[in-house]
Amino acid sequence: MQITPDDQEDADIDWFATDSNGHILHVASGGGILPESVAASQEVLLELHQYFLTLPELEVAEIVNGADEASSHRSVARYARRGLFSFEKTRLHERADTRYHLVARPLQPLLVTELPKPIAELLSRTKLPIPVAQQTSIDGSGIL
Incomplete structure (x- = not known):
């Protein structure tokens, strides 16, 4: 089932993508517009x-922007502890604003090539065309 524009605006939806180097991103939508490839299937x-969330947690993630594990960033850090670069919407509930900032970086990044093939195929539907490892912010409008 598709995620409607109204549902997107009313919720903070966690979604996922890969980058040009095969790293994996977690993005918290903050009420923003989802990429078409994400909105296409709630089931995926x-x-x-x-x-x-069933992957084992690895080393503690690097929390950025001066936050610590006990802060409001705790929920997004759980993805970084599993190897994903974790971003959240910069301006919450400003639907048309597509900017996201880095909240947590994995110490040991997970690569799409390490995933089971069916999961890798689902994940590869949504791609950031640049490498994410050195980014502190991304623009969601560039995600395919």
């Missing part, structure tokens, strides 16, 4: 969400 999004 749920499958990816469940997969990543």
Whole structure:
């Protein structure tokens, strides 16, 4: 089932993408517009969400912007502890604003090539055309 524009605006939806180097991103939508590839299937999004949250936690992630593990960034850091670069919307509930900032960086990044093939195929539907490892912010409008 597709995620409607109204549902996107009313929720903070966790979604996932890969970058040009095969790194994996977690993005908290903050009420923003989802990429078409993400909005196309609520079931795919749920499958990816469940997969990543069942991975074992690795080393403690690097929390950025002066936050610590006890802060409001705790929920997004859980993805970084599983190897994903974690971003959140910069201006919450400003639907048309597509800017996101880095909240947590994995110490040991997970690559799409390390995933089971069915999960990698689902994840590869949504791509950031640049490498994410050195980015502190991204523009969601560039995600395919």
